[in-house]
Amino acid sequence: MNLKTEDKEIYDAIEAEKKRQAEGLEMIASENYVSEAVLEAAGSILTNKYAEGYSGHRYYGGCKNIDEIETLAIERLKKLFGCKFANVQPHSGSSANMAAYFAILKPGDKILGQAMNSGGHLTHGAKVSFSGQLFESHTYGINEKTGLIDYDDVMKIAKEVRPKVIMCGFSAYPRQIDFLNFRKIADEVGAYLIADIAHIAGLIATGFHPSPIGVADIVTTTTHKTLRGPRGGVIMTDNEELAAKIDKAVFPGIQGGPLEHIIAAKAVCFKEALEPKFKEYIGQVIGNMRVLSDTLHHLDFDLVTDGSDNHLALIDLRNKDITGADFESALEAAGITVNKNSVPGDDKPPTITSGIRIGTAALTTRGMGPAEMQRIAEMMNMVAENMDDEEKLADIKEEVREMCKKFPI
Numbered sequence: 086m087n088l089k090t091e092d093k094e095i096y097d098a099i100e101a102e103k104k105r106q107a108e109g110l111e112m113i114a115s116e117n118y119v120s121e122a123v124l125e126a127a128g129s130i131l132t133n134k135y136a137e138g139y140s141g142h143r144y145y146g147g148c149k150n151i152d153e154i155e156t157l158a159i160e161r162l163k164k165l166f167g168c169k170f171a172n173v174q175p176h177s178g179s180s181a182n183m184a185a186y187f188a189i190l191k192p193g194d195k196i197l198g199q200a201m202n203s204g205g206h207l208t209h210g211a212k213v214s215f216s217g218q219l220f221e222s223h224t225y226g227i228n229e230k231t232g233l234i235d236y237d238d239v240m241k242i243a244k245e246v247r248p249k250v251i252m253c254g255f256s257a258y259p260r261q262i263d264f265l266n267f268r269k270i271a272d273e274v275g276a277y278l279i280a281d282i283a284h285i286a287g288l289i290a291t292g293f294h295p296s297p298i299g300v301a302d303i304v305t306t307t308t309h310k311t312l313r314g315p316r317g318g319v320i321m322t323d324n325e326e327l328a329a330k331i332d333k334a335v336f337p338g339i340q341g342g343p344l345e346h347i348i349a350a351k352a353v354c355f356k357e358a359l360e361p362k363f364k365e366y367i368g369q370v371i372g373n374m375r376v377l378s379d380t381l382h383h384l385d386f387d388l389v390t391d392g393s394d395n396h397l398a399l400i401d402l403r404n405k406d407i408t409g410a411d412f413e414s415a416l417e418a419a420g421i422t423v424n425k426n427s428v429p430g431d432d433k434p435p436t437i438t439s440g441i442r443i444g445t446a447a448l449t450t451r452g453m454g455p456a457e458m459q460r461i462a463e464m465m466n467m468v469a470e471n472m473d474d475e476e477k478l479a480d481i482k483e484e485v486r487e488m489c490k491k492f493p494i
């Protein structure tokens with residue numbers, strides 16, 4: 086019995102999604118295409134196994150193979166980032182952040198994170214998230230003119246708030262993060278520093294972005310963005326005492342049985358990321374973003390901070406007089422997937438926004454290079470100039486499909 090015969094509805098929906106992923110330009114900055122090896126581990130029989138606890142200390146029998154897999158994942162992750170302790174069980178980036186908080190905070194404690202409309206994540210203290218409901222959350226923003234973090238301003242707010250945790254690391258920030266500066270601010274007010282490197286993990290692992298390991302007290306990340314692994318999270322630290330607290334916060338604190346099939350897939354991803362080929366890949370991701378953002382700039386698109394140092398860029402659409410939501414829809418009609426995103430000083434709600442966020446991680450995995458980036462920027466410009474012209478958008482979609490055919494997943 087297989088999926089096709091057992092459950093045709095789900096089979097067909099997966100096939101349709103496979104086609105969508107193959108035939109469109111995936112430019113959501115937090116997405117990527119995993120290798121077949123990662124996919125195989127994620128879809129393996131390890132999903133059958135309960136393994137509450139940690140290697141050598143499980144609450145279930147039959148964990149010999151699981152222990153081996155989880156230990157390999159931990160050792161590879163430690164090598165990849167050069168950290169002393171790692172927990173690979175968080176089901177997601179949000180769970181990793183929740184466990185990191187619970188390791189060092191009590192409900193009602195103060196946290197200081199970047200505001201969501203400035204590129205922060207929900208779990209950095211947004212009121213609609215557990216992080217803003219269980220803790221007293223405060224925010225810092227970015228300079229509305231430059232789009233950059235104003236470290237003096239963060240220091241000023243930190244001194245006023247005196248938080249127990251400062252959170253740094255963002256969902257939509259196109260420039261390097263100065264972790265040492267954040268450390269200075271945290272030290273000044275006696276706060277723990279957590280660095281959430283969900284977006285830039287691949288860049289940090291390969292040396293294209295300074296690392297927060299040994300600088301921040303705790304480092305969290307997702308494994309499915311630039312790191313190109315399965316959907317999941319991990320937590321790292323160099324502090325043995327904190328490592329023990331983090332382990333307890335993950336299990337039994339917030340999770341039960343770990344997803345060992347995903348942990349195996351994480352281990353495969355870390356092995357891949359340790360290879361020289363992965364460093365080459367990340368170099369191409371950044372190079373592709375340079376070409377894409379330069380071309381967009383020449384086509385009169387306004388880029389927040391005037392460009393990008395990493396895998397993502399934010400386009401401010403106010404000079405084009407179109408909203409993020411409308412541009413997202415029109416691009417989708419042309420086979421280009423992006424997400425609407427607030428820009429500095431945005432007066433539109435998060436459901437509309439004045440910008441979009443774009444990334445090159447997934448396109449680069451397909452093997453696309455500078456020539457494709459240039460053409461994609463031109464196609465995006467054609468979409469912006471023909472927002473309501475269904476025929477024109479369909480023509481662009483056809484060109485997108487042809488381009489994608491040359492770069493199979």
Ligand SMILES: Cc1ncc(COP(=O)(O)O)c(C=O)c1O
Nearest residue numbers: 177178179206255256281283307
């Ligand atoms: C900076 C950052 N942290 C955490 C997360 C949460 O990850 P997940 O969606 O796996 O919960 C994201 C997701 O976009 C993110 O951008």
